[in-house]
Amino acid sequence: SLHDALPIFTVVNEDGSTNIILKNGRKVLSYRTESKDDNYGAKMEELEDVYFNILKQSEPMELEIENRKIEINKVDAYTSYDIDNTDNTDNSIVFDYDSKYDIVVTKSSMGRNDIYELVEKANPSIKITLDAANLDYDDNSLYLFSNGYIPYYEISKSVQGWFTNSGFKKQVSGRAQILDFFSDGRLILPSIQRNYVWEKKNVLQLMSDIEKMIPYYNNEDESIFHFFGSIVYIDTLHKGSFSEWTVIDGQQRLTTIFLILQALKQIYSENEKIISKKYLLNDEDIINSNEEMDRYRLKPLVSDDNVYKLIQDNKLEKLTDADQNSNVLKAYNVIKKELAIWKDKYSFEQIIGAIDKFKIVWIQLDKKEDPQQVFESINSTGVNLTAADLIRNFVLMNKDNETQTRIYEDYWSPIEFEYVETKNLKEFFRFYVSIKERNTIPEKEVYDRFKLKYDELLKESTEEEILSEILDYAKYYYYICKDISKLPDSENVELALKDYRNAKTNMPHIILMETMNLYYKEKSISEEDMINTIKLLTTYIVRRNISGLDTKSISNIFGSMLGKILKKFNDGENYYNAVMKTFVVETRLTNQYMPNDKTIKDEFNKSNLYSREATAFVLKKIENNESRIPYSQLNIEHVMPQKDTKYWIKCINEGSTYEEVVNRIGNLTLVDSKDNSSMKNTDFKNLHSNLDK
Numbered sequence: 001s002l003h004d005a006l007p008i009f010t011v012v013n014e015d016g017s018t019n020i021i022l023k024n025g026r027k028v029l030s031y032r033t034e035s036k037d038d039n040y041g042a043k044m045e046e047l048e049d050v051y052f053n054i055l056k057q058s059e060p061m062e063l064e065i066e067n068r069k070i071e072i073n074k075v076d077a078y079t080s081y082d083i084d085n086t087d088n089t090d091n092s093i094v095f096d097y098d099s100k101y102d103i104v105v106t107k108s109s110m111g112r113n114d115i116y117e118l119v120e121k122a123n124p125s126i127k128i129t130l131d132a133a134n135l136d137y138d139d140n141s142l143y144l145f146s147n148g149y150i151p152y153y154e155i156s157k158s159v160q161g162w163f164t165n166s167g168f169k170k171q172v173s174g175r176a177q178i179l180d181f182f183s184d185g186r187l188i189l190p191s192i193q194r195n196y197v198w199e200k201k202n203v204l205q206l207m208s209d210i211e212k213m214i215p216y217y218n219n220e221d222e223s224i225f226h227f228f229g230s231i232v233y234i235d236t237l238h239k240g241s242f243s244e245w246t247v248i249d250g251q252q253r254l255t256t257i258f259l260i261l262q263a264l265k266q267i268y269s270e271n272e273k274i275i276s277k278k279y280l281l282n283d284e285d286i287i288n289s290n291e292e293m294d295r296y297r298l299k300p301l302v303s304d305d306n307v308y309k310l311i312q313d314n315k316l317e318k319l320t321d322a323d324q325n326s327n328v329l330k331a332y333n334v335i336k337k338e339l340a341i342w343k344d345k346y347s348f349e350q351i352i353g354a355i356d357k358f359k360i361v362w363i364q365l366d367k368k369e370d371p372q373q374v375f376e377s378i379n380s381t382g383v384n385l386t387a388a389d390l391i392r393n394f395v396l397m398n399k400d401n402e403t404q405t406r407i408y409e410d411y412w413s414p415i416e417f418e419y420v421e422t423k424n425l426k427e428f429f430r431f432y433v434s435i436k437e438r439n440t441i442p443e444k445e446v447y448d449r450f451k452l453k454y455d456e457l458l459k460e461s462t463e464e465e466i467l468s469e470i471l472d473y474a475k476y477y478y479y480i481c482k483d484i485s486k487l488p489d490s491e492n493v494e495l496a497l498k499d500y501r502n503a504k505t506n507m508p509h510i511i512l513m514e515t516m517n518l519y520y521k522e523k524s525i526s527e528e529d530m531i532n533t534i535k536l537l538t539t540y541i542v543r544r545n546i547s548g549l550d551t552k553s554i555s556n557i558f559g560s561m562l563g564k565i566l567k568k569f570n571d572g573e574n575y576y577n578a579v580m581k582t583f584v585v586e587t588r589l590t591n592q593y594m595p596n597d598k599t600i601k602d603e604f605n606k607s608n609l610y611s612r613e614a615t616a617f618v619l620k621k622i623e624n625n626e627s628r629i630p631y632s633q634l635n636i637e638h639v640m641p642q643k644d645t646k647y648w649i650k651c652i653n654e655g656s657t658y659e660e661v662v663n664r665i666g667n668l669t670l671v672d673s674k675d676n677s678s679m680k681n682t683d684f685k686n687l688h689s690n691l692d693k
Contacts, residue, residue: 074141075103094119095142098165101128103142103150105135118167128167178228178257178358179279185243186282188236188299189251195422196300196327198252203334206256210354214346217353228253228358235364250360257355258298259332260339262311267339268348280312300328387447388425392416394451395467411467419474428477431510432470438563440510440556476516480509493527496534502617508537510558511565511579518575525569529576536576540583540594545614546603547595554592608663610636619670634670638662639687647683 075095095103097118104127106115116130132152136143144150149162163169209226216224231250235243247254258280265275277283281295300308307326310318323329342351392412396404420428426446433449434440436457441449457466479487481501485494500512512534519530544554561582568578587593595603609615616636640648644658652658661667 074143077140077142078102093137093139095137097142098148101165103130105137105142130163130167131169132163176360176362177356178253178360179352179356185245186297186299187233187254188244188246189255196252196255196331198256198327198331200330200334202252203256203331204338206253207260207335207338210260210351210358211342213354213357214350216357217350225357225359228360231360231362233362233364254298255300255328256331256335257358259311259328260335260355263332263335263339264348264351266314267336267343268351271348386426387450388416388422388429390447391425391429391450394447394454407464407467411464411471415471415474419471419478424477424481427506428474431477431513432473434510434559435473435514435562438559438566440507440559472517472521473513476513476520477509479516480512492531493534496531496538499617499621500534500538502620503538503541504613504617505541507555507558508541511537511562514562514566515575525575529574532576533579536579536583542614542617543595543600545612546609546618547599548603548607548612549595550591557592604665606664609665610638610663610668615665615668616670618665619668623670633672635672636668637671639667639669639684651684 075097078094078096091107093105093107095105097103100121101118102121104117104119106117108114113133114135116132116135118128118130120126130150130152135150135152142150148165150165151162161169213226229250231254232248233245233250234248236246261275261279265272265280268275280297282297296308296312298308307319307323307328310316310323311329311332319329339351395412396407399407415428416422416425426443429450430441430443430446433446433453436453437449454466461469480497483494484490484497487493500508515525515530515533518525519527544551564582564586565575565578568581569575573581584594603609619636640651640658640662642662644662649658652661
């Protein structure tokens with residue numbers, strides 16, 4: 001072992017053949033490479049991908065195979081042994097495996113596979129046959145992992161795994177062409193997966209990789225291939241000749257290959273039946289379902305079902321406006337455009353042959369293994385899974401596909417796509433957990449803290465009750481960030497929220513989300529209390545910004561402030577009074593104080609307000625007519641230009657300097673950028689004339 005404390009990999013060298021066996025908990029991968037073979041470099045590249053991307057090792061792989069001979073654990077063969085009840089005794093080797101079993105290898109005399117058996121020492125008639133093509137052994141020794149497990153491999157199928165010390169077989173991985181995954185059966189992309197996120201550049205890179213393989217499309221040399229990474233899946237269903245596999249890692253690549261096949265079906269339409277039968281659709285006689293989607297060999301995420309179905313059925317005219325934003329559709333269109341160019345250069349056989357040169361490493365998990373741990377392992381080692389991806393996985397994992405789909409459609413999809421938006425999910429869950437903990441949690445701990453809180457809530461509530469509550473808070477988040485006007489009698493609330501949104505702040509959402517929950521769901525506070533709370537928090541943020549106070553000192557206070565407010569409220573105090581006391585009274589002698597009127601007046605008279613974010617808010621409030629003025633198109637600009645001129649210097653009051661007054665609020669206004677370009681460095685009369693137009 002190269003690393004005693006944490007076994008990572010072991011290398012066995014014999015006569016130019018190198019066995020590389022990697023160990024990381026439940027994952028074991030074995031590669032047999034020939035150091036004198038031209039394919040050796042490609043094998044080592046594949047090993048490096050496994051080492052870093054599958055086994056998630058962060059340390060550099062320092063390995064000089066040609067100069068190293070390291071043996072893993074081994075058990076010795078008996079020098080003499082009487083094997084009872086074993087045929088072909090002369091062709092058998094017996095290894096002293098452990099206190100209970102010997103391992104008997106009966107060598108084939110007819111050129112077929114050897115026979116491997118666990119034989120009880122106390123009763124040799126009791127045997128367990130090990131279903132393996134090859135074990136690592138010679139006439140003297142059998143090689144084992146340090147935990148006693150017996151590694152096996154099968155060269156013809158490039159598969160490997162291990163047997164436990166009780167004979168249980170674990171087939172963990174192998175190599176295959178990517179198109180082998182498109183045989184009879186169905187690949188499920190569960191709701192736990194993140195959405196399809198490949199952009200145009202990713203798709204074009206894959207198309208470029210395929211094009212590079214086209215010159216070798218009919219070359220049978222197995223050393224020529226493109227390594228396409230790993231696919232992790234769970235073997236979830238077998239009914240007769242029909243199988244179903246749930247994909248844990250590899251969704252983006254598999255979806256894109258399917259889209260390429262769908263596009264080939266359209267561009268090379270003369271081959272449509274071949275493509276559909278061989279790669280895209282299952283035969284009706286091997287599936288037992290009335291669901292049309294069950295014929296598809298790829299069942300995508302629920303959110304992509306409609307788009308993929310319309311692509312499969314060539315009914316793109318039925319796409320909705322919302323479907324036009326689908327990344328699946330965008331990728332499909334990029335592929336079709338590229339293939340239309342290729343059709344003048346390459347045949348269908350060339351393109352399919354090139355794709356068939358793409359090889360993967362597959363890893364199969366047991367049903368009883370925890371896929372969520374796999375996701376977390378992938379995320380912790382650099383793959384771009386977000387906290388929101390992991391939370392989605394956590395909520396939907398370990399459920400059957402029907403339950404996953406129902407929870408996804410009833411709860412997760414509305415949360416992510418109707419109310420919060422994918423890009424804001426991490427922020428939303430940070431606020432939700434902060435509300436529940438009455439403390440603002442660190443951004444980097446969102447996923448871990450959500451798991452703990454979710455498990456804690458499950459002790460008192462059902463899972464659907466928790467998800468229903470999260471959906472309610474997602475609605476509050478939407479009302480705060482976007483619009484509440486669709487709710488009946490919400491005009492006054494929306495007016496207060498418009499000011500809050502113009503203040504350009506987000507951390508007070510923690511308090512406002514819970515305030516809305518108390519009003520809309522608990523019905524324990526008045527609308528007046530809610531509106532006044534929105535206004536007070538807006539004032540608090542604006543005044544502190546105008547005063548130039550450090551925002552870091554308050555960025556993490558809103559969770560704990562909520563806790564103080566709710567304690568007062570639960571003790572019988574009026575809700576808004578509790579908010580005001582917490583933010584105005586109790587902060588007076590701290591660095592979290594709300595600036596008073598005198599402080600604000602002093603800032604207006606003396607300070608540079610040009611660069612302060614709340615200045616735009618103040619100028620908009622001075623106008624006080626948002627229905628007439630398109631504020632989103634306006635910028636803060638100077639009346640007197642920033643660069644002084646003789647004309648404007650004469651306008652300065654005696655005792656003041658140009659630099660002192662040019663950035664004060666009295667010299668700032670809201671102007672359209674086009675108007676601003678026409679009024680630079682002009683005098684006040686011309687400036688006024690330009691703005692009047």
